[in-house]
Amino acid sequence: MGDCNQVGAVRATGMLDAGRTQIWVTDVTAGATAVKVYANEVLVGTNNAPTSPMTAVTVTPLVEGQTIKATQVNRLEGCMPSAGHRVMAAGIIDDFQDDIATGNTMPVIGSPAERTWYDVADNAYSEALQREYPTGGSRWLCLADHGWTNGIYAVYDAIIPPDVTPGSQYHLTMDMILDERGAVDTDFWGYSGAPFEIGVVVNGAHRPIGTLLSAISPAGTYPGKMTPQQDGCDIEPSVMAYSVTLTVNPGDSLLIAFASTCSTYTISKSASPASYPGMLIDNIKLNVGPKPCLPQDVPVVGIAAASASMPLQAGATEVQVTGIDSTASQVSVYEYTPDPDTWTLIGTATSLGGASSALVTLTQPLVAHRVIVATQTMTVCDPPEVMEGEKPTLGPVVGTGKNSPLLLSLGVREVAVPEGGCVIGTDGGTTGGIEWIGPSSTVSGAPQGKLLNPSTEWQTVTFDPASDPVLSFNAGNGVLDGVCNVFEHLALVSTATNTGAYTVLIDNVKSGTTVVEDFESYLAGDAAMFNTPNYSGTTSANL
Structure with a gap:
C-alpha cells in the first residue's frame, strides 16, 4: 500500500469560470500517467496522457460556485487537496469575493505568488485592501493611495485557456469606481489631465526587490468622473473600464497593474487631506476580440481664454481649445451642467x-x-474609426468679469542671518521654511486669510506676526522662529465660485514704518517686485 502524500501535489489554475470545458493543471511531474480534475470532489475530467508540467484537461462544463481541485497519478493517485479554486461567472478572471492575497512588499525569501497584489515599488505609497461596496454588498479590490510613487499589480498564471487559437486578440474589462474617502483634492486621480490607468502585460514578469515595475504603455484608462471634493462611491455608479487589446496564446499569463500612470507610477502630489483615497476594482473579465473603439481613445483637449483681452468670463464670445491632435478634423465646445449630465x-x-x-x-x-x-x-483605433472624444465633466468655470472678495495671506520665509544682517530690503535668499501670517486654516490647501472686499478706495492691510495666526505653508512649523523673516509672497484666494478676472492694485509696501516699495520708479507695464503666480511649482495646484 502506498501513501498518497508520496505523489506531488498539483493545482488547477488559470480561467476557472462557468461553462469552461478545458482547464490547466500545473506542477505535473515527469512520469505522471494521469491528471484528474474534481468539482466539489466529484471527478469531472481526466487527461490520461500528460506530457508537460502544465497539462490541459477536458472537463464537463464548470458551474459557478463549484470548488475545483486536481490530483495526478504516478503509480498511485495523489491526495485530494484541502483547498481549491472557486468557479466564477463566465469570463471572470477575479471577482474578489474570496479574501484577496496582498503581498504589498516583495518577499525576501522565495518567489512572488500568483494572484497576489504587490506594490509597484518598495517605496510605493499604496496599499491593496478589500472593501464592501455598497456597505454590506459585494467585495471589491481597493487600491488605497497617498500619491507620489503609487500603484499595485498581480500576475495571473496561465490565464489564457487551452482552447484559445494561438495569436488571438482579447481584452480585459473591469468595474471601477473612485473611493475618495471624502473631500480629497479636486484632481488627485486626474492629476495634470492624466486619468487613472490600467496596465496589462502578456507574460509580464514580477519586479525584482528594490526596483520599480517596468513601464506599461499603452495602457487603458478609467473613464469615470473625478467627482471633485466628494466621495464618488456615495454619488456615482461604477463604470466599465477597458484594457488595451492583447495578442495571446494558450497558457499565457497576464500581469495586471493599476496606478495613476503606468508609464512612471508616480504623480507629484499628495492626497489632501491625508485620507488615502482609493480606486475600487471588481469583476476583471477576459473578453474575446480587440477592445472596442471608444470615445476615451480620443486624447482630451483643454479650454483656455481666447486672449488676454477676452478672458473666460461672462459675455465672452470666443475661447481657445488647446492640446489638439494634428490629425483632428473638428473641435467642439460645450457648456456642461450636472444633475443630470x-x-x-x-x-x-x-x-x-x-x-x-x-x-x-x-x-x-x-x-x-x-x-x-x-x-x-x-x-482612432484599428480598424480606423472617426470618433469624437468623451465629453468631460471637469473644466474651467466662467468668471463674472468683476472682482469678488478675496482672502489675503502673507508668506514669509524663515532664514538665518544673511551676510549683510537682517536689513529691510535686502535679498533674503531661497532657503528656509515658509509660514503664512493671517490664516488659521486652509481649504484644499488654500489659506483662509484676511478678507479683502472690492472697493474703489485704497485699503490698508496689516499683517502682525505678534497677534495674527501663523500657519505653515512649506516646511514650516506654524511658528515664526527664523532669525530673519523674508517677504516671500502674497497668497490670494477667492471666496466665491468666480474665476475672475480679478484686478488687484498694490502700493506702499511697508515693513513697520520703512517703505519697501512705492513703485514710483517703474513705467506702466513694467514687472515690479512680484513674480507671476505660476512662477513657483509649489502653488501650481491652486491656480
Whole structure:
C-alpha cells in the first residue's frame, strides 16, 4: 500500500469560470500517467496522457460556485487537496469575493505568488485592501493611495485557456469606481489631465526587490468622473473600464497593474487631506476580440481664454481649445451642467490645419458660473474609426468679469542671518521654511486669510506676526522662529465660485514704518517686485 502524500501535489489554475470545458493543471511531474480534475470532489475530467508540467484537461462544463481541485497519478493517485479554486461567472478572471492575497512588499525569501497584489515599488505609497461596496454588498479590490510613487499589480498564471487559437486578440474589462474617502483634492486621480490607468502585460514578469515595475504603455484608462471634493462611491455608479487589446496564446499569463500612470507610477502630489483615497476594482473579465473603439481613445483637449483681452468670463464670445491632435478634423465646445449630465454645444471649429490650438467663435456668450469643456474629433483605433472624444465633466468655470472678495495671506520665509544682517530690503535668499501670517486654516490647501472686499478706495492691510495666526505653508512649523523673516509672497484666494478676472492694485509696501516699495520708479507695464503666480511649482495646484 502506498501513501498518497508520496505523489506531488498539483493545482488547477488559470480561467476557472462557468461553462469552461478545458482547464490547466500545473506542477505535473515527469512520469505522471494521469491528471484528474474534481468539482466539489466529484471527478469531472481526466487527461490520461500528460506530457508537460502544465497539462490541459477536458472537463464537463464548470458551474459557478463549484470548488475545483486536481490530483495526478504516478503509480498511485495523489491526495485530494484541502483547498481549491472557486468557479466564477463566465469570463471572470477575479471577482474578489474570496479574501484577496496582498503581498504589498516583495518577499525576501522565495518567489512572488500568483494572484497576489504587490506594490509597484518598495517605496510605493499604496496599499491593496478589500472593501464592501455598497456597505454590506459585494467585495471589491481597493487600491488605497497617498500619491507620489503609487500603484499595485498581480500576475495571473496561465490565464489564457487551452482552447484559445494561438495569436488571438482579447481584452480585459473591469468595474471601477473612485473611493475618495471624502473631500480629497479636486484632481488627485486626474492629476495634470492624466486619468487613472490600467496596465496589462502578456507574460509580464514580477519586479525584482528594490526596483520599480517596468513601464506599461499603452495602457487603458478609467473613464469615470473625478467627482471633485466628494466621495464618488456615495454619488456615482461604477463604470466599465477597458484594457488595451492583447495578442495571446494558450497558457499565457497576464500581469495586471493599476496606478495613476503606468508609464512612471508616480504623480507629484499628495492626497489632501491625508485620507488615502482609493480606486475600487471588481469583476476583471477576459473578453474575446480587440477592445472596442471608444470615445476615451480620443486624447482630451483643454479650454483656455481666447486672449488676454477676452478672458473666460461672462459675455465672452470666443475661447481657445488647446492640446489638439494634428490629425483632428473638428473641435467642439460645450457648456456642461450636472444633475443630470447635460452638454450644450456652443461652438465648433473645423479648419484646424494641424494646429495644436484653435480659436472657437461661440454661438452664444459665456454665462457666469457655467463649466466649459471641449472635445476633438479624429480617426482612432484599428480598424480606423472617426470618433469624437468623451465629453468631460471637469473644466474651467466662467468668471463674472468683476472682482469678488478675496482672502489675503502673507508668506514669509524663515532664514538665518544673511551676510549683510537682517536689513529691510535686502535679498533674503531661497532657503528656509515658509509660514503664512493671517490664516488659521486652509481649504484644499488654500489659506483662509484676511478678507479683502472690492472697493474703489485704497485699503490698508496689516499683517502682525505678534497677534495674527501663523500657519505653515512649506516646511514650516506654524511658528515664526527664523532669525530673519523674508517677504516671500502674497497668497490670494477667492471666496466665491468666480474665476475672475480679478484686478488687484498694490502700493506702499511697508515693513513697520520703512517703505519697501512705492513703485514710483517703474513705467506702466513694467514687472515690479512680484513674480507671476505660476512662477513657483509649489502653488501650481491652486491656480
